Amino acid sequence: MADLRTVNELLAGSVGGAAQVLVGQPLDTIKTRAQVAPRDMFKGPMDVFIQTVRKEGAFALYKGMLSPLLGIAGVNSLLFASYGLAKRVVTPFGELSLPQTALAGAMAGASNAVLASPVEMFKVRMQGQYGSPSDKRLTVVFREMWSEWGFRKGVMRGYWVTVAREIPAYAGFYTAYEYSKRKFAKKYGDQLPIWALLASGSTGGIAYWLACYPLDVVKSRVQLRKTPPVGTPVQYIAHELKEIVVESRSLSGLFRGLSPSLLRSIPAAASTFAAFEITREYLKDYTGV
Template sequence: MFKGPMDVLVQTIRKEGFLGLYKGMASPLLGIAAVNSLLFTAYGVSRRIVSPFPDLSIPQIGLAGAMAGAANAILASPVELFKIRMQGQYGNTGDRRLSKVFKDTWATHGFRHGVMRGFWATVAREIPAYGAFYAGFEFAKREYRKRYGENLPVWALLSSGSFGGISYWLACYPLDVVKSRVQLRDAPVKGVFYITDELRAIVREGGTRALFKGLSPSLLRSIPAAAATFATFELSRDFLRSFTGV
């Protein structure tokens, strides 16, 4: 249907206008606060489970991030599902609102096979993704600290966050393709091995390259998104520590 990311951009604006680029935004906008709250809370708890000492190694940070990612899937799965199903209404004149998509999904397939469709694919994606996410961020931050000391400038935090975001997608992208396909289709998945079945189907249809279709725009998206997420978290934490003394 498309020749590449730029063709998607041009056709979307041509058919749906500039606001078409923001289709599906309501779902993550409503859920992102809860998702990130759960993610960073789970990461803090996971760090203490992995080691009682505050200075973790990079592999230990990766393990804590993977544990946090598994917990994060509880909220991330439905948020992702409704975002993808909103975006999948491409070029339709009668696009449904988020509330309508939710009602239709619930009425047709219920909670397990509707709202939580693709949950295990989301778990499978989040474990390596957030392991790499936190490990990549911490690795870059420690490298900057060797040069600039403990109090890093904001640009260094942004750069470290970007590195974490890129690491996220490189660690999990084929699993994200599986998750997106499962959540977008009309029929619910069957069986417990649908992830491997879907991976084989993708390779059979388009070769191994199909497992990485859309990777470049995802990487471009991760640079500002992860940079803002980590920098905001670090600066907010420092502010709360100085304000509350805790």
């Protein structure tokens, strides 16, 4: 029974992940470029949008989508299945408290980083190209990273900062999501209307970014660099945080691109959870678990 329940979560997670990428990619591209572009290239997120569309066309907002679209089934399947298993590990008895939900979310986030790290790395490197004749296809980027740096320093570059990002991010994500769902359930019962699922997912998405954003900026910069980071994960994360503050002359550099991330989180997280919950309910009716 537990195995079939995990299979349902894997399948529903794949559907939710595909919805997330299709809905959220344009704003994700704006967010990444705001994080990693030279300071004098763009005036802000809106300028990123205007210049990208003007110089590269509207489809440039979907640059780098192939990597998450190919990998998102695995990433979100692992995330939702890990969260389901983590909940059962934290307590097999009844509904989790919100602190227990945060713990289960953190455990799921740590597991999720295994697949999220390479998917994010290739996405960031594609988004960090600005429409010049020398821009590379995903296959070329993959081949170069593999041949020059290998698996650990190439394909998995930024793994530990991804772990550091995912733990607080998904602790916040699931806590906010479950809190919102429970508030709605008190009024509407267990069968929530679709708008309530969308609102709960949006709340979770906003909490995700607020919990981890400076680490996401570090991750993007580390993954886009020509060479791998040096030192221990703690050392290179601390060094990168310091560099960001020095470059921007304030703490504001740690939050470059936050506004498109928050805007993206509303439709992307809403569609993810709505697709996940609807698919899981369908599979539950079909399989009985």
